[in-house]
Amino acid sequence: MTHYLAESEPVTGEMPTVEEWEARVDGYDVEAVADQIEATGADWMIFSVGQISGFWAAPNARYDELVPATAEHPSRLATRDLVADLGEALHDRGLRLIVYFVTDPPRNDPYADAQLSGGTPSGANGNDTFRDNWRTVFAEYAAQWGTSVDGWWIDGAWQPNEEDYYTSFVTTAQRHNADTVVTLNPGLGTLCSAVGTDYTAGEARPTDLPVFHDGRYVNCPGVAQTQVHYLSYAQGTWGSKPDAPMALTTAQFVNTTRAVTDYGGAVTWDVGFHREDGTLSDAAMAQFAALREGPRAGEQMDDADATDPRLRYSSGWSDDNPGECGAGDCLSAKHPRAKAQLTFTGTGFTWYGNTGPEFGPRAAVRVDGRLVDIVETWSDTPRTGVALSTVRGLRHGRHTVEIAALGNGYVTIDSVATYVARPSSGLTVVGTGLEVAVQSPTTGCGVPVVQVAPGTAANQTFHPLLTSEGHERLIAHHSGQSIVVQSASTQPGTPIIQCQYSLASPTNDEWLREDLGDGRFRLKNRHSGLYLTASSTEPGASMVQTTWSGSPLQIFTQS
Known part of the structure; x- marks a missing residue:
């Protein structure tokens, strides 16, 4: 997911001008983003078309009728229909698009709030006039996108005694796409909404995702078997910039996701993105790569970065690296007899490092003294955080992996991820x-x-x-x-x-x-x-x- 909102970062409330918002939406590279989503191994993307700022990433004729543009308040709706374009790019790759929408007023845009609410801003909760108007705005989007949108994640469904209002979003979405899936968010930490939905909104802090559950379904009001789904942020907070720190270590990210999917649950992670073209952050893509290449069902990942004390190095290793590291610190050596060893308990491992013109040309990988891989570390262009060697299917137990340089070029260790069966037990x-x-x-x-x-x-x-x-x-x-x-x-x-x-x-x-x-x-x-x-x-x-x-x-x- 990306919280693609006008606020440069939602917690700071930094607002663009209308011209800046238009330029940002126009610059969004749907093909590059869709390629990234495909590379993560995910089946869907959640994209926020707007929230409470009054800025929206797609046009809506009904909204423009209700909130007429003036010289003092030009339209904050993008001319480009970014949702339709993104849906097409994702569908071309066999992926699904879920749109984030809200049930409450654009309260950070007092003019729009007043126009939608009958003349006076109605604030966080809205009033009857707002709700009647907002149903029609949502219906316009649902009709406009039809089957271009595969699902909806609708925020703000936590007010008491508003079940009829919330139900209207479900029925409207289904009227325009019979195969759509819809969820309504009842708030942080609450799994089921008061209205029956297809899957749970599941908003949670990243360390609160349940790592065990009795199967993939939960009994919620109106739907006996609702698909368990969780949504959290993997980087910084909601809608972070691409340089924000990751919320979890790579091992926590991988193992939490794997635990939920092992019992049939689904997980969506909100990640940082580049404002100029919408592409996902390098740090987030690195964690998704570790997830895709990482533990199999029933396994967990243990990530030893280059400075982990469990890694033992021969002489000649230092942090004087040619180029950047893939994730955090890395260590390099430029000596034909340079070696590094890691002893671990598990069933396999992946060595992450760099390649480039100054590397290698090769490195040897041994497990328990036996040669298992010769890795080409030379490449004509520099690459960081590359999965250089993966060994699977070892007998579960104690093993030692050794990485040794073959040649006078650099060899780099970014991290070594090991895979271990660690079941629930007493x-x-x-x-x-x-x-x-x-x-x-x-x-x-x-x-x-x-x-x-x-x-x-x-x-x-x-x-x-x-x-x-x-x-x-x-x-x-x-x-x-x-x-x-x-x-x-x-x-x-x-x-x-x-x-x-x-x-x-x-x-x-x-x-x-x-x-x-x-x-x-x-x-x-x-x-x-x-x-x-x-x-x-x-x-x-x-x-x-x-x-x-x-x-x-x-x-x-x-x-």
């Missing part, structure tokens, strides 16, 4: 035979984590979601909350609780699974460096964090 304390559990099957923050008799209850089943550098979130199946250290303390003896994962302080909410052999492991908190520990041998004893002593109360197996 956690058994070796010293007691009891299992880790959230004390009660409630979903709120602050509930203690304890040890209980073995069982299959949802509050003693955890989904490990890999984040970066081998660390993982431990997500309770019943609540979707993460297992964290209370108050982000670094003190030994601090209790462990469940709470919402925080992007502001993620290290307190992440654990490193350190292999002890024979299926046993310990869990080290990323923030404190202390280890998950049962406080006693008794059932109901609290889980706390302590320094490592080798006690069996600090050792776990999957159950």
